[in-house]
Amino acid sequence: MEAGIVSYGVYVPRHRITPTEIGKVWGVDGAGMGAGLNVHRKSVPAPDEDTITISTEALRTALIRGAIDPQEIGALYIGSESHPYAVKPSATVVAQAVGATPNLTAADYEFACKAGTAAIQTCLGLVGAKMVRYGVAIGTDTSQGAPGDALEYSASAGGAALIIGRERVIARVEDTVSYTTDTPDFWRREGQRYPSHSGRFTGEPAYFRHVTECAHRMMERVHTTPADYQHVVFHQPNGKFPQRVGKQLGFTEAQMRHGLVTPFIGNTYSGAALIGLANVLDHAKPSERILMVGYGSGAGSDAFDLTTTEEIAQFDRSFGPPVEQFLHNGIEIPYATYAKFRGKINMGGE
Amino acid sequence: MTIARFWRETPQRYNLGGAKCTVCQTVYFPPRSVCPSCAQHRQSIGKLEPFHLSGEGEVVTFSVVHDAAEGFEMQVPYVLAIVRTREGPQLTGQVVDVDPKEVKIGLKVRATFRKLREEGKAGVIHYGYKFAPAEDWDGRPPGRGMPAHVPSELPTRPAEGSARA
Numbered sequence: 153m154e155a156g157i158v159s160y161g162v163y164v165p166r167h168r169i170t171p172t173e174i175g176k177v178w179g180v181d182g183a184g185m186g187a188g189l190n191v192h193r194k195s196v197p198a199p200d201e202d203t204i205t206i207s208t209e210a211l212r213t214a215l216i217r218g219a220i221d222p223q224e225i226g227a228l229y230i231g232s233e234s235h236p237y238a239v240k241p242s243a244t245v246v247a248q249a250v251g252a253t254p255n256l257t258a259a260d261y262e263f264a265c266k267a268g269t270a271a272i273q274t275c276l277g278l279v280g281a282k283m284v285r286y287g288v289a290i291g292t293d294t295s296q297g298a299p300g301d302a303l304e305y306s307a308s309a310g311g312a313a314l315i316i317g318r319e320r321v322i323a324r325v326e327d328t329v330s331y332t333t334d335t336p337d338f339w340r341r342e343g344q345r346y347p348s349h350s351g352r353f354t355g356e357p358a359y360f361r362h363v364t365e366c367a368h369r370m371m372e373r374v375h376t377t378p379a380d381y382q383h384v385v386f387h388q389p390n391g392k393f394p395q396r397v398g399k400q401l402g403f404t405e406a407q408m409r410h411g412l413v414t415p416f417i418g419n420t421y422s423g424a425a426l427i428g429l430a431n432v433l434d435h436a437k438p439s440e441r442i443l444m445v446g447y448g449s450g451a452g453s454d455a456f457d458l459t460t461t462e463e464i465a466q467f468d469r470s471f472g473p474p475v476e477q478f479l480h481n482g483i484e485i486p487y488a489t490y491a492k493f494r495g496k497i498n499m500g501g502e
Numbered sequence: 503m504t505i506a507r508f509w510r511e512t513p514q515r516y517n518l519g520g521a522k523c524t525v526c527q528t529v530y531f532p533p534r535s536v537c538p539s540c541a542q543h544r545q546s547i548g549k550l551e552p553f554h555l556s557g558e559g560e561v562v563t564f565s566v567v568h569d570a571a572e573g574f575e576m577q578v579p580y581v582l583a584i585v586r587t588r589e590g591p592q593l594t595g596q597v598v599d600v601d602p603k604e605v606k607i608g609l610k611v612r613a614t615f616r617k618l619r620e621e622g623k624a625g626v627i628h629y630g631y632k633f634a635p636a637e638d639w640d641g642r643p644p645g646r647g648m649p650a651h652v653p654s655e656l657p658t659r660p661a662e663g664s665a666r667a
Contacts, residue, residue, distance in 0.1 A: 166599050198598065199576040200616040204629060208615040236627055245629060249516040249615055492576055 153328075155279040156321035156458065157314050158286065159218025159467075162430045163209035164310035164417050164478035167196040169490045171305045177487045178300045185305050190391025194308035194418025195482065196490050197294045201309070203232045204242045206423075207292045208249045211313040213472035214288075215250060218315055222251040225315075226284025228258040229274055231267025231291045231422045232311075233340070233347075235260050246290070256284075264338060265387055266448025267291060268312070268422040273328055273454060275316035287316045293421035298346035299496055306390050308418025310478070312426035322464040323433060323442065326457040327374050331366035338449035349449075358451050359389065363397050366453035367445045374457045378402040382440040385411030385428040387447035389419045410435050411444075416479035422448075431475035436460045505621075508628055515630030518613060520591060522553035529553055531591035557613030558636065559587040566602045573619040581605050585633055599634040610636035 170193050175182015186192055197206070207230050215222055228247050235242045243258035261267040261274075268291015275287025292311025297303025337358035340347040363386060371377060378384070384403045386394035391414045398408045411428040414420075420427055425446040432442055442458040491497050513519035514532045521533035525546050528539040533553075537546030564583035567574070574580060581597040583605070597605055598616060611633040618628045 198616075200598065200618070200632070202617055202627075204627075205615050205617060208629075212615070248512060249629065251517055 153276065153280060153325050154318050155276050155316055156318075156324035156461070157433070158317040158320055158322065159214045159220060159315040160312060160430050160433055161210045161213025161215075161217060161472055162310070162312045162427050162475050162478065163206050163213065164195050164420070164427070165197040165201050165206065166482055167198060167490075167493065168193040168417075168482040168484050169196055169487065170484065173484075173487050173490075174305055180300075182305070185302075188392070189306055190395065190415050191306050191418055192415050193482070193484070194306060195310055195420070195478075196485060196493055197309040199493050199495075202236045202294055203230070203234050203292045203311070204236055204245045204249075206294070206309065206311040207232075207242065207246045207290045207313065210292065210311045211246060211250050211288060211290060214313045214315050216471045217468055218320070219468075220286060220315060223255070224285045225250075225252040225288055226256050227275060227278050227287040228252060228256055229261055229271035229287075229289055231261040231263065231269070231271045231289070232293050233262055233264055233267065233421060234292075234294045234296075235262070238342075252288075263452065264448035264450050265293075265389065265419075265421045265424060266446040266452060266454055268426045269444075269446035269454035269456070270448075272314060272316065272325075272456070273330070275314075276325055276328065279316050279318055282318075285317060285319075289314045289316060289426075291422035291424075291426040293423055295419070295421045296346055296494060299491075301346070303347070303349065306414070306419040308420050310417055310420035310427055311423040312430050314426065314429075320463050321461055322467050323436070323458045323460045326459055327370070328454060328456045329366065329370045329373055330452060330454045331362055331369060332452035333362070335362070335449075335451035337451055354389075354449065355393070358449060359387075359393055359447055360397055360400070362451050362453040363387065363445050363447050364401060366455045367397075367401055367443065370443065370445070370455035370457055376441070376443075376457070378407070378443075380441055381407055381443045383411055383432045383436065383442045384408055385425055385432060385442065385444040387425045387445065387453075388412060388414035388428060389424070389447075391415035413475065413479055427475060427478075431479075433460070433464070434469060434474045434476065436464060438462045438465050505626055508626075515618070515628075516615070518555035518557055518587075518593075518631060520553050520555055520589075521550040524549045524551055529555070529589040529591055531555055531587070531593060553589075555587050555589050555591065555593075555613075557587070557631070559585040559593070559611055559633075561597065561605065561607055561609040561611060562586045562592060563607060564597065564605055566605075583611075583633065585611055593631075596632040597634065598632050604635075612636045 171186030271289035520531035523537035
């Protein structure tokens with residue numbers, strides 16, 4: 153494949169809450185819950201942040217780092233399950249806010265946590281076919297778990313924007329493959345505020361089956377084994393699942409190290425695998441091979457085989473915070489502030 | 503604010519789109535079609551070009567708001583500041599991602615893209631610029647501000663109420 157990642161940017165809101173703090177409210181051993189999920193803190197968006205603002209910040213960083221004229225963007229897709237509008241695209245606001253309008257195609261994607269990787273595949277097709285010069289794939293979410301639900305300990309906010317192109321590629325996409333079935337492990341019906349999930353069913357028949365099958369198919373297609381990769385990134389609904397699936401597939405802790413970000417910022421849903429990949433790119437040197445496997449409930453996986461190029465050595469990462477800054481900084485807030493920020497307090501009225 | 507009015511001001515609110523007089527180099531925000539700084543105003547007609555502010559600036563003065571305007575109740579106490587941009591124009595905007603106690607005159611800030619207000623639960627959502635401290639959490643330049651080459655397809659017609667000198 154001729155196309156690949158030309159630039160990338162990440163944005164994670166500044167506020168954090170710990171599982172201990174959440175557990176205190178619901179009479180649960182929050183620290184134990186956090187340890188079980190391997191989530192130590194999760195990010196919380198401010199009242200004036202949503203999928204559109206997070207995507208815009210991430211893309212502005214990517215454009216400046218790559219010194220790319222936004223008018224050269226021919227396609228822009230935002231994958232999210234928390235688009236602010238049910239009808240009216242997030243993509244048009246983001247495109248306008250970065251100065252990419254009007255000569256581009258744009259749309260919003262939704263596929264639980266893997267809409268961002270689906271956007272990458274679309275962009276690879278358009279860029280590879282030379283229909284556009286640059287395509288933008290964004291994965292962002294500000295997802296919520298119902299108060300007291302297990303999801304509340306992990307559902308967080310953040311996003312990453314990847315600019316896909318053919319010139320000055322820092323990470324070439326060698327190939328991509330998908331694995332998709334109808335598996336009802338997690339959903340949110342129209343008009344419902346919080347998602348529902350089928351408990352333990354979200355594990356073996358859903359996440360593990362799809363990620364494992366997709367990773368195997370990817371490695372078969374490009375004739376690789378886990379030992380051929382310097383880095384591996386999995387979708388990470390918590391910090392535990394990706395570690396387990398990585399071990400099952402034969403990857404080591406060292407290969408998974410940079411791609412695992414959920415323990416520090418929580419599950420950013422559509423942003424999770426992309427932020428993990430961004431952290432890998434923050435650390436990668438030329439000629440390193442990366443396997444990324446996304447997962448979205450409902451269910452499907454997209455896998456990507458990438459190789460960093462010589463260009464990454466010259467890539468200007470000086471603009472915008474490195475992913476590690478988002479992982480290790482932030483302001484911790486109490487549950488009451490979190491409840492206020494996330495609109496969990498009934499203010500009366502409608 | 504009507505949807506149409508807000509939509510007309512999108513270039514300013516989203517991208518800090520102003521205008522620059524090519525005769526005397528003065529930058530205006532919002533954009534103008536006549537330059538009041540030029541000795542003969544007529545001389546500047548047709549000489550103002552679209553110009554985007556970088557979003558960088560410093561706090562000239564500020565107020566910590568405890569009695570919120572409608573729609574801002576969840577953000578109390580919040581900081582409203584006048585920011586002098588690097589290019590000259592002064593803008594009023596909220597300063598976010600900061601403890602109000604840490605805001606002081608001269609604080610370096612950068613524009614950030616945020617939700618400004620919602621027209622109720624079913625209405626349109628308005629977005630635009632706010633400001634955040636320019637020094638990010640560990641002193642590196644933050645991931646905010648404007649991309650290097652924002653397009654210049656902005657109308658030069660002055661925004662409502664901005665035609666006065």
